[in-house]
Amino acid sequence: MSEMRYEAPKTLESAVALLSGATGLARVLAGGSDLLIQMRTGRVEPELLVDIKGIPEMTSIVAEKGGFRFGAAVSCMELHEHKAFAQAWPGLTEAAMLIGSYQIKGRATVGGNLCNASPAADSVPALIAASATASIVGPNGRREARVEDIATGPGKTSLAKGEIVASFLLPPRPAHAADAYLRFIPRTEMDIAVVGAGVNLTLNDKGVCTHARVVLGAVAERALLVAEAANALIGTKVDAAALQRLSAAASAACRPIDDKRGTKEYRIKVAGVMTRRAAAIALDRARRMN
Numbered sequence: 429m430s431e432m433r434y435e436a437p438k439t440l441e442s443a444v445a446l447l448s449g450a451t452g453l454a455r456v457l458a459g460g461s462d463l464l465i466q467m468r469t470g471r472v473e474p475e476l477l478v479d480i481k482g483i484p485e486m487t488s489i490v491a492e493k494g495g496f497r498f499g500a501a502v503s504c505m506e507l508h509e510h511k512a513f514a515q516a517w518p519g520l521t522e523a524a525m526l527i528g529s530y531q532i533k534g535r536a537t538v539g540g541n542l543c544n545a546s547p548a549a550d551s552v553p554a555l556i557a558a559s560a561t562a563s564i565v566g567p568n569g570r571r572e573a574r575v576e577d578i579a580t581g582p583g584k585t586s587l588a589k590g591e592i593v594a595s596f597l598l599p600p601r602p603a604h605a606a607d608a609y610l611r612f613i614p615r616t617e618m619d620i621a622v623v624g625a626g627v628n629l630t631l632n633d634k635g636v637c638t639h640a641r642v643v644l645g646a647v648a649e650r651a652l653l654v655a656e657a658a659n660a661l662i663g664t665k666v667d668a669a670a671l672q673r674l675s676a677a678a679s680a681a682c683r684p685i686d687d688k689r690g691t692k693e694y695r696i697k698v699a700g701v702m703t704r705r706a707a708a709i710a711l712d713r714a715r716r717m718n
């Protein structure tokens with residue numbers, strides 16, 4: 429490996445200047461739980477590492493516009509420990525808390541999970557189901573993007589050179605709204621999802637679903653927002669027939685690969701089951717949210 433430079437800027441502007449001025453391969457370093465492994469195995473050999481964990485905007489969780497904004501360098505454990513956040517977004521919090529061991533969760537970030545662009549990333553379906561938007565800062569200033577538009581395929585993102593995901597904005601929570609995330613893995617812990625399913629829904633005061641977002645992970649080249657699955661819930665009381673239609677729509681949307689964790693057929697079937705179970709959990713939570 430050639431010589432590597434490590435920088436830990438205190439502002440986003442300096443981080444962007446460092447990244448956009450780099451002549452060789454430059455990488456943002458958040459928790460390092462993906463990047464350091466990629467470096468150790470020689471998959472990436474950056475000349476410049478820009479550590480973003482010392483930038484205040486990227487490490488805080490604040491109330492904004494009736495919802496929450498959290499920095500892309502906030503660790504999964506910090507999200508979990510923020511009581512108001514975890515209560516408002518139990519599905520996103522449980523997705524973040526599935527990432528690795530306690531040691532990993534203390535370092536790993538949702539920003540890194542998204543920008544690493546693994547199709548099996550756990551927090552990404554939950555983030556998309558939550559209608560999160562990302563605030564991105566780069567050499568041409570700041571822009572907002574839907575989270576579903578950031579990862580484009582395995583290891584690939586729509587970020588331009590020098591761009592950093594600074595933070596995520598989650599919208600306000602109406603009454604009777606909740607989310608849930610479930611994943612299936614071959615072991616009980618510390619494995620990559622065979623299927624992940626994030627469901628976010630809102631009920632009116634008669635218990636009818638007025639809004640839903642359904643997102644699948646690990647069944648395509650990137651997380652899939654499945655409108656047909658959400659439509660199976662909207663306008664219903666999320667009864668058994670609606671859940672059955674949801675399950676069928678989720679399975680129909682999958683375009684998975686075969687690998688050592690599961691065949692295509694298996695993933696398609698499990699996706700329907702996981703989505704139905706996640707929706708039932710979100711429904712139960714939504715009924716109890718005032």
Ligand SMILES: Cc1cc2nc3c(=O)[nH]c(=O)nc-3n(C[C@H](O)[C@H](O)[C@H](O)COP(=O)(O)OP(=O)(O)OC[C@H]3O[C@@H](n4cnc5c(N)ncnc54)[C@H](O)[C@@H]3O)c2cc1C
Pocket residue numbers: 455456457458459460461462463464465480500501526527528529532535536537538539540541542543544548549550551587591592593594618619620621
């Ligand atoms: C033992 C172990 C278990 C794991 N288990 C899971 C699991 O169960 N589920 C799961 O989804 N993942 C898992 N992972 C993978 C990893 O922990 C997660 O993907 C984690 O969220 C990555 O976050 P990070 O902050 O460590 O990212 P880093 O490793 O710091 O960065 C990852 C990539 O994203 C880029 N990046 C990071 N932040 C930004 C930003 N703000 N803007 C632009 N680019 C950025 C980096 O340059 C790098 O290319 C596991 C890893 C290990 C080692």
